[in-house]
Amino acid sequence: MAVSFDYVAKETATNLWRNRMMALAAILTVAVSLSLVGTALLLRQAVNRQIGQWNNNVSLQIFMDASASGGQIANVRSTIAQTPQITHCSYLDHQQSYEQAKRLLASSPTAIEALTPATTPTVFRCQLRNPSEASTVSATFNSGVPGVYQATSPSQSIRVMQQVTNVLQIILLVIAIVLLVSSLVLILNAIRMAIFARRREVGVMKLVGATNWFIRVPFMLEGLVQGLLGAIVAALIVLLSNFGVSYLIRHYKVSVLGSAVLPTHDIVMTELLVVLIGLVVGVAGSSVAVRRFLDV
Amino acid sequence: MIRFDNVTKSYKGQAPALDDISLEIQKGEFVFLVGSSGSGKTTFLKLLLREAVPDSGSIWVAGRDIGELSHWRVPYLRRNLGCVFQDFRLLPNKTVTENVAFALEVIGRPRNVIVTQVAQVLELVGLGQKGERMPHELSGGEQQRVAVARAFVNRPLVILADEPTGNLDPATSQGIMKLLDRINRTGTTVVMATHDVGIVDTMRRRVVELDRGKLVRDQARGVYGYASDMTTSTRGVPAVAMAGNGEPGLDRDPSSGRVAAVRARRGQR
Numbered sequence: 001m002a003v004s005f006d007y008v009a010k011e012t013a014t015n016l017w018r019n020r021m022m023a024l025a026a027i028l029t030v031a032v033s034l035s036l037v038g039t040a041l042l043l044r045q046a047v048n049r050q051i052g053q054w055n056n057n058v059s060l061q062i063f064m065d066a067s068a069s070g071g072q073i074a075n076v077r078s079t080i081a082q083t084p085q086i087t088h089c090s091y092l093d094h095q096q097s098y099e100q101a102k103r104l105l106a107s108s109p110t111a112i113e114a115l116t117p118a119t120t121p122t123v124f125r126c127q128l129r130n131p132s133e134a135s136t137v138s139a140t141f142n143s144g145v146p147g148v149y150q151a152t153s154p155s156q157s158i159r160v161m162q163q164v165t166n167v168l169q170i171i172l173l174v175i176a177i178v179l180l181v182s183s184l185v186l187i188l189n190a191i192r193m194a195i196f197a198r199r200r201e202v203g204v205m206k207l208v209g210a211t212n213w214f215i216r217v218p219f220m221l222e223g224l225v226q227g228l229l230g231a232i233v234a235a236l237i238v239l240l241s242n243f244g245v246s247y248l249i250r251h252y253k254v255s256v257l258g259s260a261v262l263p264t265h266d267i268v269m270t271e272l273l274v275v276l277i278g279l280v281v282g283v284a285g286s287s288v289a290v291r292r293f294l295d296v
Numbered sequence: 297m298i299r300f301d302n303v304t305k306s307y308k309g310q311a312p313a314l315d316d317i318s319l320e321i322q323k324g325e326f327v328f329l330v331g332s333s334g335s336g337k338t339t340f341l342k343l344l345l346r347e348a349v350p351d352s353g354s355i356w357v358a359g360r361d362i363g364e365l366s367h368w369r370v371p372y373l374r375r376n377l378g379c380v381f382q383d384f385r386l387l388p389n390k391t392v393t394e395n396v397a398f399a400l401e402v403i404g405r406p407r408n409v410i411v412t413q414v415a416q417v418l419e420l421v422g423l424g425q426k427g428e429r430m431p432h433e434l435s436g437g438e439q440q441r442v443a444v445a446r447a448f449v450n451r452p453l454v455i456l457a458d459e460p461t462g463n464l465d466p467a468t469s470q471g472i473m474k475l476l477d478r479i480n481r482t483g484t485t486v487v488m489a490t491h492d493v494g495i496v497d498t499m500r501r502r503v504v505e506l507d508r509g510k511l512v513r514d515q516a517r518g519v520y521g522y523a524s525d526m527t528t529s530t531r532g533v534p535a536v537a538m539a540g541n542g543e544p545g546l547d548r549d550p551s552s553g554r555v556a557a558v559r560a561r562r563g564q565r
Contacts, residue, residue, distance in 0.1 A: 007401060200387055201398075207345075207385075208450065209375035210402035212368065 011218035012225060015194045022190040023226055026285075029186050030230025030278055031237070033179030038238035038274045040172035042267070046260040047165045051158055060086070060134050062124040062141050063149045066094075072147025073122070079145065080124060085133045089126040097123050121149055180281055183230065187223050187285030192293045194222060202294065216294060220286045227282020231275040238274060242267060297323040297454065297485045298344065303353035305339055313339040315509040316353070321487065323453070326480045328496050329489040330520060331506035337489040340506070341456050344487070345377060346370050358453055375403055378447030378455045382462035384439045386431040392442050393418065393427035399446045417449040421475055437468035441475065448479055455479060457488040461495060469495060496520040 016023050062080075064073060073091075080089050092100060098117040128134055134153030141151035195202065205215050246261045298321040306312035314336045321327055329337045342348045343355055346362050354361050362373055386395050393414055400410045418424050421441040431439055440460060447455055457476065461469035473495055480486045490496060496503060496519060503518030504511065 200385070204385060204387060204398065204446075205402045206371075207374065207379050208399040208402060208446070209371040209373070211371045214402060214404070 008218050008221060012221045015198070015218065015222050016225060018197060019190055019194050019222075022186070022193055023222075026183060026186040026190045026226045027230040027233070029179060029183035030227055030281060031233035033176050033183055034231050034234030034274045034278055035237040036172050036176035036179065037277060038234055038270055039241065040169050040176060041270050041273065042238065042242055042262065043165060043172070044169055045266050045270070046262055047162065049262065050257060050260045051162060060126040060128055060138055060151060060153050062126065062138075062151045063121045064123065064147055065149045066119050066121045068122070068147035068149075076124065076141075076145060076148060079141075080126065083137065083140070085129050085137050086126050087129050089124050092123050092125065094118060094120055094122055097121065180277070184281050184285045187226050187282055188289045190226065191219050191223050191286045191289035194219060195289065195293050216290045219290050219294065220283065223286020223289070224279060224282040227278040227280070227285070228275070230282075231278020234278065235271045235274050239267070239271065297321055297325070297358060298487070299356040301354045301356070303343065303350045303355060305336075305343060305348060305350045312351075312509045314343070314350070314506075317506075317509075317511050318353075319504065319511060319514060321485060323485055324480070324483050326477070326486045326499070326501040327488070328499070328501055328503045328518070329487060329506065330491070330496060330503055334508070335506040336509045337506055338458060339509075341379075341458055341487070341489060344454075344456060345374060345379070371403075375450060376453045378450065378452035380440070380443050380447050380455065380457040380460045382459040384431070384436075384443045384463075386439055386442055386446075388431055391428050391430055392423060392434070395431065395442055396446045396449050399449055403450070405450075413449055414445075417445045420448070420478070421445045435468070436464050437471055440464060440468075440472050444472070444475055444479070448484070452484065454485040454487060457486065457490075459490055459492075460488065461490065461492050466494060473499065493520040 062076065064076065077089075077091070080086055094117045098115060098120040100123075101115055101120055102112050128137060138151040138153045141148050202215060242262065249257050249261055300317045300319050303314055303317045304312055305314045317336075317340070329340060331337055339348065343350055344357065344362075346365065349363060354363050356362070357373065358376060360373075365373060387398065390398060396414045396417060397410050400413060405413075415424070415427075418427055421444055423438060423441055423445065426434065426438065431442065434442070440463075444455075444460075455476065460476070461472055464472065469492060476486055476488065477499070500517045500519070503513065503515045503520070505513035
């Protein structure tokens, strides 16, 4: 089969132009749905990375009273050593704790002004064998150990955050899937209109013995181009919004979210996936249209 | 070139459109297919193109049983069969040259071959000067010439024409027939379904008559006129078959010349 590239390119371009309103609708729907898919994927990665970061560093923080005595601190230290669920702990003294607080509260200068090294509680930052044991472990330290102000496990708040992002992700993906289905139908319809608009040509082609693939390829390519264009728009939207979020995190030095800034590799992979889904939707839509409406 | 072996084709729930047809058409023949509307002429042509498949029997084109062709080979069969229709079927947004060239483009012929072959065939049909015209700027006869050029540009073995003069006045029809005759003289087999009495009578070529799906007459150098007209009481019975039933003056051999039945019918007029 000799399908000349020139011929196919010309036919596809003409078809897209002749059908530009339908094509535009299909392309924009693909763009919107794939933007949501891309956003959902990046959000998931960012949250997982950030949570991983928090979980690796600390699973449990034991804040001492600012006025806790050396003996009380030593006592807590030995209790920690006897707790098998805790694998490792680091102790931040007043000065170190103050530095950390300054970093964490970088976005609210008034809060920092209220602090001095002396009034900042010292803290044990501990890693747990298993982060899910955090609540039981923190309970033992919260049950009136002298000198302990409060033991908090970040994973409680993290778990809430994880659940919120999970729900958000599911909502985004459901919307994205519904939109993907509708963009598939739109592409299918656009190709059907293109086939209808060219039924005379198709009739003559069949008559003079053009092969089935020769007749089909321009239509399938048209669907593929629509999917691809939509996917490229979506990839740009995802890329720009990712830049925006990263910029905000860096600009306002929100260091707790530092790990939510994704490495280039992850972004590139997500973008490629978005483009791939766009291609698949385009080819699937046009294949169905060609099979059902192009009687060759 | 073309052979029908006991071909029967019926459409859903209706009497057969073609009923047990057997005939053979040699290479280079010119055959008129006549018969009233609904007699099966178009079905005959459709089966040849494999736009439809027979319920039983087999059809051979150029030594091949086309019922055996796999789906993807059908286009290659069609490249050997040029088609002309009553309604021309030109592409309205392409010029004459583009219309003819399109037939070669879509079967992947190289550009230089297309240019020379299109110029040649337009010269042959007498439209060498009108290549840049659009179809709507041409008369009906000229449009049909373009359609013939498109059918012939790939030098098919057979030209199938379905009432090619149906939309044209007698004088213009003569022009088209001269053209088809010329193409026939190059060795191309021509099968033409028609209702045009004048054309069939002046051309004196082989005539195959169908009536309600049955082959009722097959004459070399025949004329129009329905065999069934004179045997109204036994419509559908082949005139040839009746030749042995003591009809006076009826020619036994359908291929040896005009059938007496036709003479008789003319006498009745």
